[in-house]
Amino acid sequence: MRRMFFPVVLFIAGAALAFSAESVPAAKSAAKAVVQIWLWGGPSQTDTFDPKPAAGYDYNGPYATDIATDVSGIRIGQKLPLLAAMADKYSIIRSMTHAINGHETASYIMQTGHESGGLVYPSLGAVVSYWKPRENPGKLPAYVVLTETQGRFAEEGFLGPMYKPFYTGGDPARTPFLVEGIIADGITDAKQKSRRDLLHAMDTLGNAAPSDPSIAAFSKAEDGAYQMILGTERDVFNLSKESDATRDMYGRNTFGQSCLAARRLVEAGVTYITINYKGWDTHKQHFSTMNQKLPELDKGLSALISDLDKKGLLDTTIVWCGGEFGRTPKILWEAPWGGGRNHFGAAFSYLIAGGGFSGGKVVGATDAHGEKVIDRPVYPKDLLSSILLRLGIDPAKEYPDGPAKGMPVMPPLSDKPGTGILRELMP
Secondary structure (H helix, E strand, O other): OHHHHHHHHHHHHOOOOOOOOOOOOOOOOOOOEEEEEEEOOOOOOOOOOOOOHHHOHHHHOOOOOEEEOOOOOOEEEOOOHHHHOOHHHEEEEEEEOOOOOOHHHHHHHHHHOOOOOOOOOOOHHHHHHHHOOOOOOOOOOOEEEEOOOOOOOOOOHHHOHHHOOEEOOOOOOOOOOOOOOOOOOOOOHHHHHHHHHHHHHHOHHHHHOOOOHHHHHHHHHHHHHHHHHHOHHHHHHOHHHOOHHHHHHHOOOHHHHHHHHHHHHHHOOOOEEEEEEOOOOOOOOHHHHHHHHHHHHHHHHHHHHHHHHHOOOHHHEEEEEEOOOEEOOOOEOOOOOOOEOOEEOOOEEEEEEOOOOOOOOEEOEEOOOOOOEEEOOEOHHHHHHHHHHHOOOOOOOEOOOOOOOOOEOOOOOOOOOOOOOOHHHOO
16 A cells, blocks of 8 residues: 555655746747657657658668648658648757767756756756646646656756656556556555555554644645545546547557547646657667557647647647657668667757647758758757746746756757747747
């Protein structure tokens, strides 16, 4: 019981402090929530949002063509037809760059906007849960990861465990979705209540000093945790409440149902949701893996954007999708790779939708092989700062206390022409 109960207590006890963001002259605040789709391992830019059909077989393999979208002049990878039909709802950044080819370091800079070294900075999700007041505060955590830790670094950084995300565990494609600490297989509500009664009966310290501040704080956290375990808040994870048609639209797989769970979490007032979608580190058997991954991504991501739009939530929800880097445009046919793509941080792509960002646009460009950025380089801090602005958080705002006291949320942006905030996507 303790294994499944205390993680929830810790998250309730660590409800994030909220500070009102200063006025942001560069962009009007529009977004209330974020869904980050993290393609762990790094997706190929040329197989997804920056295809190069003229580059030839050594660069494209069996993916020899691109496809038109519903926006004139924008073409994407041939395995993404559903996303192609709704390109007016999102924009593509084709000129992401940081030139880092190691998973951990690249993940760190893409998640935090800061280069590694010195302080361990928090991920964007932790930053948002720290600075942005929740409009509908409740028992659900402000920062949720579906379904497991990304494992590359501590997402909370110097902000500490109060801002660590809640990892759901489990598999949303299964019924029930066994959310760690909230929903356990075969454990009835009556058994949960009897376990709580037993816990209280054995808690001699708490019974002896109920007014002690530490014990009182723990009791308050316990009450909140049990509200999630036994109350209505847990229903957000009950995907069986959705119609079969809706579940089918997202795809009956872990990623697709994670996208559906993310939409439900947005509706419930959760501020930041990360979908940790593994399997993109394709050094070997790249195309056989992509034949599975790309249709899953196409179905789940297109359903999420479309569903948010139909429910009137896309205008206030940012959806951003990408990984720590891209992959080598030239295919490694030789042993031991046998048709793989390695890490590539010099040039890669991201998709961004909603939250006041414009749709139907392309930012930046790469060369004929997708190997070099030739127009409008976009650095991680540029993208993350732009997201913060849409949330009403000034990226230049300084932390008021702790180890980063006086340090800005994001590092200063470059003053080079053609760099910085994504103003072309921020009307």
